Amino acid sequence: NAGVTQTPKFQVLKTGQSMTLQCAQDMNHNSMYWYRQDPGMGLRLIYYSASEGTTDKGEVPNGYNVSRLNKREFSLRLESAAPSQTSVYFCASSRDDLGYGYTFGSGTRLTVV
Amino acid sequence: TQLLEQSPQFLSIQEGENLTVYCNSSSVFSSLQWYRQEPGEGPVLLVTVVTGGEVKKLKRLTFQFGDARKDSSLHITAAQPGDTGLYLCAGDPNTGNQFYFGTGTSLTVIP
Numbered sequence: 262n263a264g265v266t267q268t269p270k271f272q273v274l275k276t277g278q279s280m281t282l283q284c285a286q287d288m289n290h291n292s293m294y295w296y297r298q299d300p301g302m303g304l305r306l307i308y309y310s311a312s313e314g315t316t317d318k319g320e321v322p323n324g325y326n327v328s329r330l331n332k333r334e335f336s337l338r339l340e341s342a343a344p345s346q347t348s349v350y351f352c353a354s355s356r357d358d359l360g361y362g363y364t365f366g367s368g369t370r371l372t373v374v
Numbered sequence: 375t376q377l378l379e380q381s382p383q384f385l386s387i388q389e390g391e392n393l394t395v396y397c398n399s400s401s402v403f404s405s406l407q408w409y410r411q412e413p414g415e416g417p418v419l420l421v422t423v424v425t426g427g428e429v430k431k432l433k434r435l436t437f438q439f440g441d442a443r444k445d446s447s448l449h450i451t452a453a454q455p456g457d458t459g460l461y462l463c464a465g466d467p468n469t470g471n472q473f474y475f476g477t478g479t480s481l482t483v484i485p
Contacts, residue, residue, distance in 0.1 A: 303462060303475040351416050359473060362407055365416025
């Protein structure tokens with residue numbers, strides 16, 4: 262099915278470990294996003310990419326890096342995981358006209374112990 | 375800083391009841407969206423409203439954008455168990471490149 266695919270679905274890390282969350286979309290969207298979702302705080306934007314080759318910081322970029330590998334793929338890297346990064350992470354993509362909304366992946370539940 | 379506050383945070387009602395969820399801000403938005411999220415899944419877009427005072431209906435769901443474009447409401451008539459989920463509003467403060475999400479309302483409809 263067309264859409265946004267995220268891997269892995271679940272992950273447990275120890276403090277200080279690193280990992281990369283993978284995201285791919287097959288809708289030919291230019292824009293891609295990484296959000297984190299915490300209870301009572303809705304979704305907060307970490308980084309976004311308006312087109313292949315560009316990335317910009319969102320509301321909560323500290324502790325994260327991203328790579329827009331090509332038009333389809335946008336990865337999120339935690340270099341040294343901290344317990345405060347325990348969250349559910351969502352990748353999304355959109356058309357240039359945001360009026361059509363975001364298409365989200367099914368999320369990665371990350372726990373840092 | 376949370377641009378959009380939603381109320382109530384949690385809502386549990388019986389099947390067949392009506393309910394209203396609110397999304398409020400002190401900021402003006404050029405457009406506002408509502409999403410529904412089911413457990414273990416990402417949010418799914420329900421509607422986009424762009425004009426102050428606009429009302430849109432989607433079957434039993436009625437969405438309204440405030441006249442001043444600072445707030446919105448979602449009204450569900452005769453709720454069903456399938457309406458259970460997290461409802462999120464999201465507004466574009468005219469940046470053109472992202473929507474800011476509200477805090478969410480978790481709805482449970484009991485059969």
